Amino acid sequence: MGAAVHSGNRRGTKIVVKDDAEEKKFNNNTKDLLDIMAFYSRVSGSVGVITLQNPPVNALSAAVRQGIVDTMHRALSEPEVKSVVICGQNGKFCGGADIREFRANMRGPPLVPMIHLIEAAEKPVVAAIEGVALGGGLELALGCHYRIAHSKARLGLPEVTLGLLPGAGGTQRLPRLIGVPAALELITTGRHATAAEALQLGIVDEVTDHSAVDAAVKFAQSVAGKSLDARRISTYPCPRSPDLAEIFEKAMQEVRRSARGAIAPVTCVQAVHASVTLPYAKGMERERELFSTLFTSGQAHALQYYFFAQRAVSRWSTPSGARWDTSKPRPVHKAAVIGLGTMGRGITVSLAQAGLSVVAVETQEKQLLEAKQAVSGMLERSAKRRGAPLAHDKIKYSCSIQAVADVDLVIEAVFEDMALKKTIFQQLSGICKPGTFLCTNTSGLDIDELASQTQSPELVVGMHFFAPAHVMKLLEVVYGPRSSPEALATAMEMGKKMGKVSVAVGNCRGFVGNRMLKPYLEQAFFLLEEGATPEQVDQVLEEFGFAMGVFKVSDLSGLDVGWKVRKADGLVVPGSTGKSARIRGGSRYSPLGDLLCEQGRFGQKTGRGWYQYDKPGGRVAKPDPWLHGFLEEYRARHGLVARRIDHQEMLERCLYALINEGFQILQDGIAAGPEDIDVIYVLGYGWPRHRGGPMFYAGLVGLDKVLERLEHYHQVYPNVSGLKPCSLIRKLAASSSPPIHRWREFIQKPRSQL
Numbered sequence: 043m044g045a046a047v048h049s050g051n052r053r054g055t056k057i058v059v060k061d062d063a064e065e066k067k068f069n070n071n072t073k074d075l076l077d078i079m080a081f082y083s084r085v086s087g088s089v090g091v092i093t094l095q096n097p098p099v100n101a102l103s104a105a106v107r108q109g110i111v112d113t114m115h116r117a118l119s120e121p122e123v124k125s126v127v128i129c130g131q132n133g134k135f136c137g138g139a140d141i142r143e144f145r146a147n148m149r150g151p152p153l154v155p156m157i158h159l160i161e162a163a164e165k166p167v168v169a170a171i172e173g174v175a176l177g178g179g180l181e182l183a184l185g186c187h188y189r190i191a192h193s194k195a196r197l198g199l200p201e202v203t204l205g206l207l208p209g210a211g212g213t214q215r216l217p218r219l220i221g222v223p224a225a226l227e228l229i230t231t232g233r234h235a236t237a238a239e240a241l242q243l244g245i246v247d248e249v250t251d252h253s254a255v256d257a258a259v260k261f262a263q264s265v266a267g268k269s270l271d272a273r274r275i276s277t278y279p280c281p282r283s284p285d286l287a288e289i290f291e292k293a294m295q296e297v298r299r300s301a302r303g304a305i306a307p308v309t310c311v312q313a314v315h316a317s318v319t320l321p322y323a324k325g326m327e328r329e330r331e332l333f334s335t336l337f338t339s340g341q342a343h344a345l346q347y348y349f350f351a352q353r354a355v356s357r358w359s360t361p362s363g364a365r366w367d368t369s370k371p372r373p374v375h376k377a378a379v380i381g382l383g384t385m386g387r388g389i390t391v392s393l394a395q396a397g398l399s400v401v402a403v404e405t406q407e408k409q410l411l412e413a414k415q416a417v418s419g420m421l422e423r424s425a426k427r428r429g430a431p432l433a434h435d436k437i438k439y440s441c442s443i444q445a446v447a448d449v450d451l452v453i454e455a456v457f458e459d460m461a462l463k464k465t466i467f468q469q470l471s472g473i474c475k476p477g478t479f480l481c482t483n484t485s486g487l488d489i490d491e492l493a494s495q496t497q498s499p500e501l502v503v504g505m506h507f508f509a510p511a512h513v514m515k516l517l518e519v520v521y522g523p524r525s526s527p528e529a530l531a532t533a534m535e536m537g538k539k540m541g542k543v544s545v546a547v548g549n550c551r552g553f554v555g556n557r558m559l560k561p562y563l564e565q566a567f568f569l570l571e572e573g574a575t576p577e578q579v580d581q582v583l584e585e586f587g588f589a590m591g592v593f594k595v596s597d598l599s600g601l602d603v604g605w606k607v608r609k610a611d612g613l614v615v616p617g618s619t620g621k622s623a624r625i626r627g628g629s630r631y632s633p634l635g636d637l638l639c640e641q642g643r644f645g646q647k648t649g650r651g652w653y654q655y656d657k658p659g660g661r662v663a664k665p666d667p668w669l670h671g672f673l674e675e676y677r678a679r680h681g682l683v684a685r686r687i688d689h690q691e692m693l694e695r696c697l698y699a700l701i702n703e704g705f706q707i708l709q710d711g712i713a714a715g716p717e718d719i720d721v722i723y724v725l726g727y728g729w730p731r732h733r734g735g736p737m738f739y740a741g742l743v744g745l746d747k748v749l750e751r752l753e754h755y756h757q758v759y760p761n762v763s764g765l766k767p768c769s770l771i772r773k774l775a776a777s778s779s780p781p782i783h784r785w786r787e788f789i790q791k792p793r794s795q796l
């Protein structure tokens with residue numbers, strides 16, 4: 043370490059130049075440490091080291107930017123300093139601009155001139171990339187003259203996932219450095235590249251398995267005094283090729299196809315295009331202009347909200363006051379899966395990939411063998427895709443439920459049949475060692491009823507996986523009235539280990555996701571009765587951004603699934619005619635789904651459903667003239683006169699009924715906050731991420747407007763309870779529609795559930 047020690051406090055930022063003698067004294071001064079956002083030290087006499095300090099990801103907050111500017115000036119002004127290294131504290135270079143600042147007044151030095159200051163420096167500046175260099179973090183590194191990365195580092199420009207584009211020169215420097223096709227791909231997908239890939243692409247100059255900071259310091263010493271003319275990326279010409287026009291056209295087509303209405307990917311392509319058509323300075327102006335349009339957009343707001351929502355759901359709480367930070371999960375080393383159908387196989391794969399020992403049980407030998415083969419195939423494909431080692435040896439297969447005696451946690455994944463599940467829970471309760479958590483994979487059955495079959499109901503929780511279970515990111519973790527906080531915490535933690543986003547939800551019919559689906563589906567059926575076709579309803583929903591319309595989803599998951607449930611609920615009355623055919627318990631009911639099932643039309647699996655398919659199992663939905671005729675006949679039979687229903691009505695009725703149920707769920711304490719619902723809908727139900735989730739969308743539309751439309755539709759259809767505005771939305775609208783982060787204050791605390 044060097045000798046001079048100075049400390050200064052300018053514009054709220056501290057610069058500290060320390061040496062070994064002062065280090066101890068300095069480290070004791072924790073208050074100072076907390077204030078410092080860019081820490082300056084001199085190493086080996088001639089290398090100025092700037093360390094970003096803004097835990098947990100060293101985001102470029104105003105104070106950090108100020109710190110970088112101040113310390114850069116300092117390094118440039120000190121004659122002893124011949125080169126500079128920029129690194130991040132705690133093994134993380136930088137997670138980019140501070141997203142939380144975007145919704146506040148922007149203060150501090152702007153990023154673009156700060157990066158220009160670095161690039162224009164006459165002393166070599168080396169970025170030492172450990173952990174992550176993302177977004178503005180990578181843009182900062184691209185402004186440096188050299189980049190050294192640790193082999194485990196990840197680099198990328200993920201702004202598109204926040205509804206933005208790289209707005210600090212990323213769209214102009216990256217194509218100049220690595221060429222248009224590679225830059226376009228990274229910028230429009232926002233994916234993270236490994237250090238090895240970054241080296242191959244030419245984003246970094248060197249990769250090390252040891253300390254990137256040490257390597258960067260050494261490197262900085264070796265390049266001190268060398269010309270920097272060829273190291274400033276902004277001066278590079280953008281690599282050109284004769285097929286550039288075609289490359290951009292293809293990229294534009296691809297993002298338009300996959301974006302489902304999101305504007306950022308399209309705008310990213312436009313910004314990269316400027317790097318080839320304009321000189322650097324003009325390209326930067328264009329980048330700024332395009333960035334500004336995105337920055338203020340509702341989509342950027344929605345995606346940034348969603349970014350924090352996805353993280354917020356891990357800080358779960360229940361109405362009784364159990365919380366993530368006071369409930370300790372118990373370690374789980376060995377788990378079991380009972381039932382190796384489609385869901386059980388996916389769950390087995392997820393558990394094995396998470397590094398757990400798994401006992402996989404299927405009582406029929408033939409099915410067990412089939413499942414074993416299927417699971418092996420899934421593991422092999424997944425290992426290949428992820429470049430991860432195979433996890434075959436983690437799984438033991440058995441025909442006997444007795445094999446689960448010594449596991450820490452069981453996930454039962456048999457058919458959605460309460461009687462069968464009850465029998466299994468009774469057996470498990472006798473077989474498992476004391477303390478084993480008993481989980482059921484169910485999409486809506488009563489957790490408490492299952493818990494009551496066991497000697498230790500506090501160990502029972504629901505784990506609602508989504509198909510395919512080894513791929514889908516969402517897990518609803520359902521706590522019953524008797525589940526212990528420890529059981530809930532353990533299941534939440536298990537979900538995380540399996541790479542899922544776990545959301546804690548209360549016990550009710552359908553939990554959060556499927557409960558909200560009911561009024562949504564109901565409206566879609568009513569729209570058909572009133573004159574719409576499945577294609578029209580689906581088109582409206584797909585234009586809104588859903589991956590698939592409600593009828594296509596229904597065909598995919600199988601119409602018989604809902605039919606079974608409705609039959610069990612006594613709603614299906616075959617052959618009923620007249621008025622009673624469309625009324626159940628005093629409320630409007632559409633038997634359309636039941637009638638299709640009676641015809642053997644179960645969707646894709648039978649080649650016929652709301653659409654037709656070329657064969658059973660076919661995937662391409664085509665409008666079905668038979669269905670249209672059937673609808674006409676149905677309307678005639680029930681005296682319904684078809685009308686032309688406009689897009690707005692279709693959208694409002696489907697979405698607002700779903701949203702209304704979401705408010706009811708909040709009011710009932712089934713979800714702790716709107717973020718939980720939004721994450722469930724985006725990850726599990728194809729809700730377009732750039733619209734934030736149903737609850738966020740309601741806030742964006744305006745709660746008073748949603749309320750007014752619900753009131754209107756409920757007046758028109760008084761016997762549809764799903765359209766009756768819930769009291770929470772009334773309360774919020776009456777309180778001047780507070781922002782979504784304040785909604786929890788308006789939710790009455792329901793009775794303790796846990």
Ligand SMILES: CC(C)(COP(=O)(O)OP(=O)(O)OC[C@H]1O[C@@H](n2cnc3c(N)ncnc32)[C@H](O)[C@@H]1OP(=O)(O)O)[C@@H](O)C(=O)NCCC(=O)NCCSC(=O)C[C@@H](O)CCCCCCCCCCCCC(=O)O
Binds near residue numbers: 153181
């Ligand atoms: C970094 C990660 C990969 C780490 O993952 P990990 O799993 O380890 O941890 P978590 O994800 O749980 O995160 C921990 C914790 O940290 C919070 N956090 C993470 N990143 C940020 C961040 N960038 N800012 C703020 N906070 C962050 C996270 O929320 C967690 O805390 P919580 O309390 O919620 O639990 C991972 O975190 C990750 O992927 N992070 C995001 C990385 C990213 O997307 N970076 C890009 C950011 S956007 C950006 O960099 C933009 C720049 O290109 C350009 C900026 C230019 C700005 C100019 C503004 C001028 C405005 C002009 C307006 C014009 C309008 C007009 O004309 O009027």
